[in-house]
Amino acid sequence: MKKIITVTSPLLPNLDEFQGSLKDIWEKKWITNNGSYHQKFEEALAEYLKVPYVSLFTNGTLPLITALQALRITGEVITTPYSFVATTHALWWNGIKPVFVDIDPNNGCIDSNKIEAAITPKTTAIMPVHVYGTPCNTNDIQDIADKYGLKVIYDAAHAFGVEVKGKSILNAGDLSTLSFHATKVFNTVEGGAIIMHDEKTKQRIDYLKNFGFASEVEVVAPGINSKIDEIRCAYGLLNLKQIDAAIEARHQVYIKYHNALKEVNGINIWDSSPGVKHNYSYFPIFVDAEKYGMTRDELYFKMRNDNIYGRRYFYPLISTFSTYRGLPSASKENLPIATKMADEVICLPMHHALSDDDIQRVIRCIKKNHK
Ligand SMILES: *Cc1c(COP(=O)(O)O)cnc(C)c1O
Numbered sequence: 001m002k003k004i005i006t007v008t009s010p011l012l013p014n015l016d017e018f019q020g021s022l023k024d025i026w027e028k029k030w031i032t033n034n035g036s037y038h039q040k041f042e043e044a045l046a047e048y049l050k051v052p053y054v055s056l057f058t059n060g061t062l063p064l065i066t067a068l069q070a071l072r073i074t075g076e077v078i079t080t081p082y083s084f085v086a087t088t089h090a091l092w093w094n095g096i097k098p099v100f101v102d103i104d105p106n107n108g109c110i111d112s113n114k115i116e117a118a119i120t121p122k123t124t125a126i127m128p129v130h131v132y133g134t135p136c137n138t139n140d141i142q143d144i145a146d147k148y149g150l151k152v153i154y155d156a157a158h159a160f161g162v163e164v165k166g167k168s169i170l171n172a173g174d175l176s177t178l179s180f181h182a183t184k185v186f187n188t189v190e191g192g193a194i195i196m197h198d199e200k201t202k203q204r205i206d207y208l209k210n211f212g213f214a215s216e217v218e219v220v221a222p223g224i225n226s227k228i229d230e231i232r233c234a235y236g237l238l239n240l241k242q243i244d245a246a247i248e249a250r251h252q253v254y255i256k257y258h259n260a261l262k263e264v265n266g267i268n269i270w271d272s273s274p275g276v277k278h279n280y281s282y283f284p285i286f287v288d289a290e291k292y293g294m295t296r297d298e299l300y301f302k303m304r305n306d307n308i309y310g311r312r313y314f315y316p317l318i319s320t321f322s323t324y325r326g327l328p329s330a331s332k333e334n335l336p337i338a339t340k341m342a343d344e345v346i347c348l349p350m351h352h353a354l355s356d357d358d359i360q361r362v363i364r365c366i367k368k369n370h371k
Pocket of ligand 1: 059060062083086087129155157158179180181190191
């Protein structure tokens with residue numbers, strides 16, 4: 001039987017070094033609540049990501065929920081249906097009504113030309129997603145936000161390390177959130193962060209993630225517990241040392257896929273955007289059934305039969321799930337591009353440890369099924 005090729009594989013720290021960190025933590029007996037590894041990891045991340053402030057979290061969903069709390073977002077928020085469900089769930093958990101806007105076929109992100117038509121007197125914010133780590137049209141989105149007095153929170157779960165013209169994409173908007181889940185480019189097993197521009201906002205968010213405690217006796221807000229522990233901060237510090245090499249390995253995979261697949265009739269892929277430092281977090285292909293001679297699902301299951309496990313990110317669209325499908329903005333008519341992309345997409349196996357044999361097997365499978 002052929003080896004299974006999975007869509008991703010976690011970047012793991014060197015085990016000996018991690019054991020050294022564990023020994024140190026065991027000696028210090030400080031295992032959570034802003035210990036020395038937490039502080040070091042926050043500083044190291046801010047430096048690596050070229051952002052002013054980072055607040056660490058225990059996963060990538062609580063930063064979304066907390067960012068909305070921190071900015072006191074209410075009413076309606078404009079967002080994209082083409083994402084992981086957590087984006088919209090974070091709104092629901094805050095009692096906010098999601099308003100879905102269609103996406104741009106060129107980058108998969110919310111179509112900034114369609115945002116204004118979705119604004120109502122209840123709109124308070126826009127929550128776009130840099131899907132696959134491809135930057136949204138952040139300038140256009142900011143212009144709209146400024147014109148209508150809206151906040152912008154980016155779900156940047158895919159955008160670790162992504163830069164535009166040498167500047168971090170994580171500096172766009174009011175706040176950006178990251179996920180360090182095992183399946184992401186950079187992982188701490190589970191983990192996440194909020195990126196902010198100023199110290200006051202960092203302080204408020206640090207309070208919110210620790211029950212609202214501002215001191216031993218003072219609770220300033222109905223906060224939550226979303227702290228990350230020392231063990232995962234130590235793990236993250238070690239992974240940070242090898243993230244550049246891991247992203248470069250992904251870049252090499254990207255080049256091979258891109259060269260081999262760009263000529264395949266019916267397989268649409270994106271070129272990298274000029275001026276953007278990508279993180280190669282995903283490699284989406286879009287199957288045009290007519291031209292390719294097979295539907296996306298047919299190819300997806302052919303790949304599975306060959307032990308190649310792609311993933312249909314993002315299918316089904318969030319707007320089709322039972323919680324959201326009754327919303328007026330969730331209709332197919334409102335979301336034709338997102339609906340089409342969700343029906344055509346397969347994310348190919350993409351990670352730092354793919355061998356050339358693995359890559360060639362994926363390419364052969366896609367080429368041989370072509371009519
Ligand atoms: C992974 C992901 C999240 C959630 O992160 P977790 O760490 O799994 O909680 C949120 N949004 C997007 C777009 C994601 O891909």
